[in-house]
Amino acid sequence: MWTGNFWKQAAERAVKTFAQASLALLTGDGMGVLDVNWGDVASVGALAAIASLLTSIVTSTVGEPNDPSAVRRTNP
Known part of the structure; x- marks a missing residue:
């Protein structure tokens, strides 16, 4: 989670x-x-973006290391 790629x-x-x-x-x-009402649109969008960032942080220890996804990659 502490890498530039993650962020x-x-x-x-x-x-x-x-x-x-x-x-x-x-x-x-x-x-x-x-x-x-563009203020409302921006407010809802910002709240959704914050939720996305928090989800990425929470799942940073679930999937691949230094990856915000909870999904592990599989090799073909």
């Missing part, structure tokens, strides 16, 4: 989670772009 992967997951949560709010509400 790069965890940050990538958090950014993707932010985007997914934000997109879910935007498309699920059926509102136009000008009608959206």
Whole structure:
């Protein structure tokens, strides 16, 4: 967990989670772009990103060493 690679992967997951949560709010509400409360969208996206980072930290000891995933890689 204390490597740059771990934090790069965890940050990538958090950014993707932010985007997914934000997109879910935007498309699920059926509102136009000008009608959206962007503060709410950013708040929900940030909360989802924090949850993603915390999940990466918690699972750092489960899967591969220095990897935020809980899945172990298998050799083909």
